[in-house]
Amino acid sequence: QVQLIESGGGLVQAGGSLRLSCEASGRSGRTFSNIAVGWFRQAPGKEREFVGGFNWGVNVPYYADSVKGRFTISRDNAKNTVYLQMNSLKPEDTAVYYCAVRIGSGTSPSSFGSWGQGTQVTVSS
Numbered sequence: 001q002v003q004l005i006e007s008g009g010g011l012v013q014a015g016g017s018l019r020l021s022c023e024a025s026g027r028s029g030r031t032f033s034n035i036a037v038g039w040f041r042q043a044p045g046k047e048r049e050f051v052g053g054f055n056w057g058v059n060v061p062y063y064a065d066s067v068k069g070r071f072t073i074s075r076d077n078a079k080n081t082v083y084l085q086m087n088s089l090k091p092e093d094t095a096v097y098y099c100a101v102r103i104g105s106g107t108s109p110s111s112f113g114s115w116g117q118g119t120q121v122t123v124s125s
Helices: none
Strands: 003-007 010-013 018-025 037-042 049-053 071-076 081-086 095-102 119-124
Touching: 003 095, 018 037, 018 095, 018 119, 037 081, 049 071, 081 095
Parallel strands: 010 119
Antiparallel strands: 003 018, 018 081, 037 049, 037 095, 071 081, 095 119
16 A cells, blocks of 8 residues: 655745655555646645646646646656645645545545645745
8 A cells, every 4th residue: 555745844935935745655566657646735624625636647737726827746756756846825825735646536535545644834924
């Protein structure tokens, strides 16, 4: 089973940038390059929402409208790591950010598994 660990969160001022990492470990019977990873976030009192990620067999990520043009997802298969580069951060981006492995179609959290523990991102105004 794949385990995911997020890192890179922190406190940043509005307009700033952060890069989150999602490193995979463990045995899954699949090579990391064949694993589709998604990023989600959850703010206090709100539901977990899809930020962006990959579909199976497609190496180009897609994004939620709320982050399109500001966030970029990339991956380094040699390091078993997926990154979330966040630019032009806004206070409303404040949330715990999670990565997870796609197990179904769509952008619902139920389509993903092997969730990481999350990393806090706080954007001050």
